[in-house]
Amino acid sequence: MDTFLQDMRYAVRGLVRDRAFTLVAVLTLALGIGANTVIFSFLDALMLRPFDFPQLDRLIFLVEATPGYARNQLSAAVVDELHRNPQSLERVSAFQTWDLNLTGTNEPERLVGYRVTSDFFGVLGVGAAQGRTLQPDEGEPGHERVVVLSYALWERRFGADPGMVGRSVTLDGEPYTVVGVMPSDFRFPKAAQLWVPTALPANAQTMWSEHSYQAVGRLKEGLSVQSARSQLALLEPRMAELDPGHRVSAIPLREYGDGPIRLMLWVLMAATALVLGVACANVAGMLLARAARRAQEMAIRGALGAGQARLTRQLLTESLLLALLGAGGGLLLALWGIGLMRAGVPADVGRFVPGWHKVGMDGRVLAFTLAAAVIATLAFGLAPALRASKVQPADALRREGRGGGAGRQRLRQMLVAAQLAFALVLTVCAALNARSFGAMMEAPAGFDRERLLTLKFGMNEQRYTDLASVVRFQDEALAKVATLPGVQGVAATNNLPLGPSWSRGTLQVEGEAPLAQGNVRYVFFQVVTEDYFRVMSIPLREGNFFTPQDGPGAPPVVLLSQALAQRHFPDGSAVGRRISMNDVDGKPVWRTVTGVVGDVQVATFGSGAGDFAAVYLPQRQETTRDMYLAVRTAGDPTALTPAVRRLLSEMDGELPMTNVKPMTQVVSETLLAPRLAVVLLLVFAGVALALSAVGVYGVISYSVSQRTHEIGVRMALGAKQSDVVWLVLRQGLQPTLIGVGLGLVGAIGAARAMSGLLYGVSAFEPVLFAGMALFLVIVALMATLIPVRHAIRVDPIIALRDE
Structure with a gap:
């Protein structure tokens, strides 16, 4: 010591x-x-330990996959089978998302809640910070009106009132008794603000084709995720018969989240x-x-x-x-x-990213x-x-x-080559991501995002008991908002293009050969009101838009995007043809195509929606209680926010409004992750380039200072300045070319590894790779200019005298 x-x-x-x-x-x-x-x-925080659950390595998240689409929801039959025959699982719990209205205290609010089976918190191994969690009989009829609050909701909405346990709150018009408050670091599933109990349907064993559950399980002591996967594989023969095209697997719970992130x-x-x-x-x-x-x-x-x-x-x-x-x-x-x-x-x-609250030092x-x-x-x-x-x-x-000898000089050159190789890998990755982001920005969205205000509202079943009352309220809301000064048009949809969520349906086309057994074709769809396309500035390519006559008693109709129509009807008009988006009692519900509209980027870039294929359903035939309002304005859309809020509140004082923001902000948030990645990669590449240039300069400059005597002798014997310049440049070129060669190999591998983040750009772009390599060579040569200048100014007499 x-x-x-x-x-x-x-x-x-x-x-x-x-x-x-x-x-x-x-x-x-x-x-x-x-x-x-x-x-x-x-x-x-986001990947290695997104949750602070006891024995996190024993927790798994169950996923149900179909061809071309993973993370599908489980059927009730699968969950019931795992409850009755857990084998490798110690316990398993199912849950469903529940968007609900919290009313009765202050301003109404739309919350993200979850209906969970009573063993949910037990599977995760987490208890309540105040009160208790759910009991085994809760979720059964007559015992389901209890709720567990998240710490954030309890603190923000109820002022962290310690007497909240035992009180009643109104959720979707029904009273629920608060039985517990979870710890501040408990945030599962993502964005959860409260949890209420539920139970599987009595006929769950027969419900193989209705996918509405997610599930989490705890492995038995000493067993691995692979053992759970082996057990789940035993279900495949039954699923092939009762739910073709679906299979169940398991992933570690720590991998729960957004794959691209x-x-x-x-x-x-x-x-x-x-x-x-x-x-x-x-x-x-x-x-x-x-x-x-x-x-x-x-x-x-x-x-x-x-x-x-x-x-x-x-x-x-x-x-x-x-x-x-x-x-x-x-x-x-x-x-x-x-x-x-x-x-x-x-x-x-x-708040939608698991572990986000834990990011820090x-x-x-x-x-x-x-x-x-x-x-x-x-x-x-x-x-x-x-x-x-x-x-x-x-x-x-x-x-x-x-001079340090040849060995020391070689070591310095090897270090320079390593710096340049690392810098080239970073530069190529940054350039690819920059081109990808540029492709996102330049891609035609298919709609006009400017001067467009959006907001979301949800209607509960207790206040609006049937779909007819839902349509009446939505019609009245659209009509009244349209009369506000500065409003040029208003429409509604269940999902915003390039918004935070979207819907998928299974597509069948009448007249096409049926898909192979087990294959499913997914397509994005939106439920829209009649004026949606005019408000969003989406052009009609063929046929007609929806009309008020396309109601529940009329024949089912749809509109197709141009890309989808051309894909499935390349030899003629799509108008008049029929497609199906769902089955009833095993039979497809056929809908007649009445029009074709311009292509719109429906979902997130890189999500598989790059071909703009989408189906549109009329709101009067596919009514939904959760809708986005899209208001086209003459000026700044945010200026209309108070008036729109006030009008809707006057119509229904218990109607919560969320996600109130301009459409430009919606799109900007969609591009947030790739934008952040591009900025960081460019910064890192810039730092690496600068350090590499300094490294090249340092090595060449030091070499010139050590070879002053040699250069003096050469010049005294008649060497020209060009000979000295070439001597110095050659010394810099050797490690540069070696580093660039190694960097190109590494860049090819790195580009392939991150191909999942790229949009509209190939992972291997020969011109880009060659351009970045040439750029790095130029940077390295420029770093040698000062040492070269010193070398050609060496006075042979002074150099020889000093030696």
């Missing part, structure tokens, strides 16, 4: 003396370690690792140059009896001190970066930063320390080893 403290004191004195070197090295490491810390804080985080983590690699290679090159200047010092210490191990330990101690200082600077950068990233994500978006993140510092110490400090400790005292004292 005393030796280590002595080495540390000596290291501090040495770094203080060489303040310029210390400052540059610390800043370089701070950039690399800080970037890694920022991304790791998100990766850790998970992939984006892994890509960003890999990008920051490359940045740290560039930073370490850069500092390693600086340490090699510094070690060459300290050759005589090392030789004297060796001559006085210090062995190679002792010298290596001393130099590694200096590297560790640099890394710790860099880690400290990185933590400061990380605190700023984490806050900046969190501030860039709207609160109503973040905690013990795990600090431990990661310390580990990154230790790894960086070995990465940039070990090779220079070993090289410097091997100095021969006689050579150093005669100053013959001044």
